[in-house]
Amino acid sequence: MLLDVQGLVKTYRRRGETFAAVDHLSFTLDAGELLVLAGESGSGKSTTGRLIAQFSTPDDGKIILDGQDITHVPERKKKELYRHIQMVFQNPMRSFHPRYTLRESILAGIRNYHLTFTEQELQDLLKEVQLPVERLDRYPHEVSGGECQRAAILRALCIKPQILLCDEATSALDVSTRGEVAAMIRNACKRHQIGCLFITHDLLLARRLADRVMVMHNGRAVETGTPNDIFTNPKEAYTKELLASLL
Amino acid sequence: MSKKKRKFFFFLGLILFGLLISLTAEYILPYGPYEQNLDIALQAPNSTHLLGTDRYGRDMLARTIAGAQITVCSAVAVAFIAAAFGTFVGLFCGYHKGKLTTVLLRLTDVFLAFPVMVFAIAVAGILGGGTINAAAAIAVVAWPKYTRLVRNEVLPLRREFFIEAAQMSGFSFWRILFVQILPLVIGPICITAALDIGTIITEIAGLSFLGLGTAPPAAEWGSMMSGARNLLQSAPWTVFVPGFAIFITVALFQLMADSLRDLADTKSTR
Secondary structure (H helix, E strand, O other): OOEEEEEEEEEEEEOOEEEEEEEEEEEEEOOOOEEEEEEOOOOOHHHHHHHHOOOOOOOEEEEEEOOEEOOOOOHHHHHHHHOOEEEEOOOOHHHOOOOOOHHHHHHHHHHHOOOOOOHHHHHHHHHHOOOOHHHHHOOHHHOOHHHHHHHHHHHHHHOOOOEEEEEOOOOOOOHHHHHHHHHHHHHHHHHHOOEEEEEEOOHHHHHHHOOEEEEEEOOEEEEEEOHHHHHHOOOOHHHHHHHHOOO | OOHHHHHHHHHHHHHHHHHHHHHOHHHHOOOOOOOOOHHHOOOOOOOOOOOOEOOOOOEHHHHHHHHHHHHHHHHHHHHHHHHHHHHHHHHHHHHOOOHHHHHHHHHHHHHHHOOHHHHHHHHHHHHOOOHHHHHHHHHHHHOHHHHHHHHHHHHHHHOOHHHHHHHHOOOOHHHHHHHHHHHHHHHHHHHHHHHHHHHHHHHHHHHHHOOOOOOOOOOOHHHHHHHOHHHOOOOOHHHHHHHHHHHHHHHHHHHHHHHHHHHHOOHHHO
């Protein structure tokens, strides 16, 4: 087991009331597995991803990565953690610095982690993410959303992480690119044995992509299972309701 | 080259040309700024002394041009020091959350509450006169506005995806501040600093006029005006020449800053 999330809780205060964005959430993720967190907006999917990425601090619960407790990682040790956890963000353009080329942003990560990277390895990864090499010398606003997201995936893969968090990584892309990018993420995770937590509200994409699907509602896991179980034989009323909305 | 760029480079060119003239004045002009000749004291502008002479027979043109070295160079230095320190504190306070940030922000508020001239007079009064003390006094009260400006620019950037991506790419706290955030906020800082230079010139000249800045016989515009104020009616050029030099220099810096702001304002060109 690569990632073990136990009883995770995150609450916020809004207009004097406390509400739980993530409410005693538990799940596991294996190496090379693709777990889709699916649910409506506000169900706590992205908050879960941000808690694992240490962009937010949980109120309760534990996050165990490869046997190590990473629930509260001090600021000075985050760099070491991010060597193992990478993230692909929802808005590809905004995930790259506007003043640096894609190549500069990608190579910065390799340099910062003192990773050795041959030109051949870079070429292989470029082929894997289907990004033409000349696009790397462009600025984020000079490439399409799909190309920018491919570059973001390349940036994450270059660090050779154990876990890849994809927070609505295909939502901002057009329909034709969405499937391609999602399939590419799946293939890359399988090839490099990366555990992938894919956060999406697109249930059809979740069905095509996932090894397992976890349906979330009000910060809780309503139902977890293989795409076949969830989509052909849902057990919970909320899952049935959610699937009915697709029809 | 666009009209905005031409305008900016025109004013920048004028300022640099003026500074160049000032730095090379002793090789160009026939008279030195400190050369005294009591036989020709208080001569009105004429063909030999284009801007006249002062009470010691020193050439006003030579002294005014030499005065630019002290006034403009110290104003630029003060603006640079205040902008650099204020930016550093602003970057830190904008990105970091914690007790130190709160303390620094309260300290900024305290310094913002002081009237610039009053504080500068108090500091210069305690430390004594002199160009460096006057410049230091102004720098002490000039930095907080940069802190406020930079912090306000940094706050919305803190939650940007590319900053989080930079964290994940192994950038340290300080490298995020200086490599990721600073390039995005440097524009407003430069514009504010350019605008500030004009104000600082008047403050330095003001302190010298009050006897708290550069002391005579150094050729400094404020000090030149102060030394000649009794001659306002009998030899008005001794006051008006350095006064006009201050006016022209401040106006040039303001116009350069305005054109820089126009150049940076991409919204109006869209």
